[in-house]
Amino acid sequence: MTFLHPLALLGLAAVAIPALLHLLERRTPPEAEFPPLRYLRDAERQSARRLRLRHLLLLILRTALVAVIVLAAARPIVPIGGGGSGSGAVHAPTALAVVLDNSLSASAVVDGRPVLDRLKALARASLAQAAPADRLWLVLADGVARAGSREALLASVDGATATPQRLELVPAVERAARLVAAEPLPAREVHVLSDLQHTAFGAGRVDVPGVTELVLAPPARVPANRGVAAARAGEGGLTIAVSGTPGASPTPLVARLQPPGNAPARAREAGRTLAAPGQSVTLPLPPLAPGWWIGEVLLDADELRGDDRRLFVARVAEPARVTADAGVGPFVSAALAVLRVAKRVVAGGEVSIGERLGAARSVVLPPGDPALLGQVNRALAARGVRWHFGSPGPPGTIASADLAMVRGVQVNRRYRLEGTEGDSGVVATVNGEPWLVRDGGVVLLGSRLDTTWTALPAAPGFVPFVDALANRIVRGEAPVTEAVGAPRVQFVTRGADTVGATVFGPDPRESDLTPATADELRRAFPDARVLGDAGLAAERFAGTRRADVSGLLLGLGLLLAAIELAVASTSR
């Protein structure tokens, strides 16, 4: 037991007051004649035992009353077991991290109420019970642990809205657990308030000793949901992927396109199709004028509205006019032939591909004769290109953030590409060393596009690679990328030209609302206690919950006072 105001215990000296009053009260009673004294003595003799007991009882009651009042003033705090969270309950200083999963799936409406509202109410309850001596953190779907005061974190909870981001639940809880475990406080708790989506669980597990993990139990029932997982405009049309509850019925999809430079209101329908979660369909797009087109794919509204719409960008450009010299080899020639048939390239002098530097934009391959390297490097230097061919490099595989079709492809022979401006303009690497670089209108490749140099010509992505080289990379255009965020399109510009775009949308894994199984929960949180709303309310701070029993003591004091009054006022 501890006391909030221990100095008040000095008042315990006052317990002597009743005894002193008792003695002082007896000192000089008034005198009076009373003839039947013999009766009085008889009565006193017969009542002596009762009176002694009564006096003793009164003394005990009064002493106890003073002691109880003094103890109440000292505000005693005593440990109490689990259950209940009365207003008088307090707890030992606790490091508490509340993980509030406000990812997109939390915006789903279940039983007429957004899941997020319920989670926020529980988070509020957890934080509201925190005491000034507690250390608090709030972890939202962005995974950032926000430390702050109770009021600040309550405000954060109030302001939390569903985000398109996906919460990596297990790592987030692990981080939160490690944060609280590092605090030198008597108790450490992590409250996990999430819809416990199956897709939020990875392979990891939270194993931080000394931390009490309270996990809100997953909902017993979740609605079937469908969402647009991806929408990408390509050569074959618009590829749409649908995600959501496995086994859910197909849903109608509508694609709309907004012409370049026009307001969204001018968007027009580009096609309709039908797809179920897990399916991917391709919708042919109508012929489009050159430019950057913004489109959207919509599906019918359901309980989770945030994933019912996804934006996409269609880049429509004039085919590059390409010329290739004889040194490019048969594979590049064949690829260009295919692209010409597909009208992706046409013959012309806009882009040259070969061992030599062309007059305009050039894709330069290492010369087959090593003796020509110096000549090529001098030409590059003369053009002002800050890259040149270096010494041969060891074999390796290609890595590229931009060119997905070449990732992992084996490179057997290569020249190191050496530059004077650091890694600026590197598009792909092998063993971490530049393999494909761009500087101005010149692109350098570290290997010849021949199967003796690299397996790339034999890979499925070779023709798209050559397409990207001719139509995008040499032109300096960035690819259309996708990122998780509020649905929007962000264009990359260079000067007055648009050279790329990023399409933001929700994480498609959020569409599957299926909760994790009990096994998954046990595996991810082996030491956690999975509780319902009521259980969570009962177990918060239960390990060190203590109660301020001053109110109880005051009640006891009142009771003692009432008994004392009754005993003192009765003559029997």
Add this chain to the structure above:
Amino acid sequence: MVDSRRLDLLDPAEVAGLGGIEIVAQGVVEGFLAGIHRSPFRGFSVEFTEHRAYQPGDELRYLDWKILARADRLFVKQFEEETNLRAMILLDASRSMAWRGDPARLTKRGYADRLVAALALILLRQRDATGLMTFDEAVRQVIPARVKAGQWTRLVRGLIDTPDGLGTAAEAALRQLSGLLARRGLVVLVSDLLLDRELALTALRYLRHRGHQVIVLHVMDPAELDLAGPPEVRFRDPESAASVVVRPRELAEAYAATVRREIAAWRSACRRHGVAYHHIRTDMPFGMALRLLT
């Protein structure tokens, strides 16, 4: 306005304020006799001796109807023993009798004096020889029982002349009294009975054994029945100077029970020995006290 004919029914303290013992006693007796219309005491014999004039309170059964028819005058017949009834009244004049619980009331002694005077007057009017003995630690006054004129005045004077005494020794007085009553008679003991009960009962039993009719009038102030006072008080016995500190409120219940038990013990013991016992409070109208004796 006080009805002088019914002073017996008024508050004793108010009645006492009307005058001295004589006046009060006469007023009380007049009212009392007018109320009951018969004599409260009867003799033991039926041997006729003489006639006397009828007085209010005389029983009608002793009225001589022949004289009434012949002379139209009221005479009652008197009998041998009745005319010779000797009554001795013993009055406790100890210090404890000089106490009252409320200044608005008579002291026990004040009340007893007036009651004794009234009783003596009634007896004398019946031509019963009446005497008085006052006592405290010792016998203070002895007025032998007579029926002659001026006896009542002597008795009243005896009451007035007896000061408040000290302790109480009723047993000695009772024994002395038995020597004064040669024939069977009436003995009335008026006391607060704050004395040794066993000794007193022994003496009373002796009187009964001698054939006397014995009446005990136990006079108590109402404040002696119920304990009251300040939260804590030292009560002192006026006779022995012994004292005890008590809290009246916490002892009141036990005290009242003790007093009730004591009264019951006196009543029971007296009944057992053929002694008439009457408990009289000093706020009781004199008439009611006298009626207890009839």
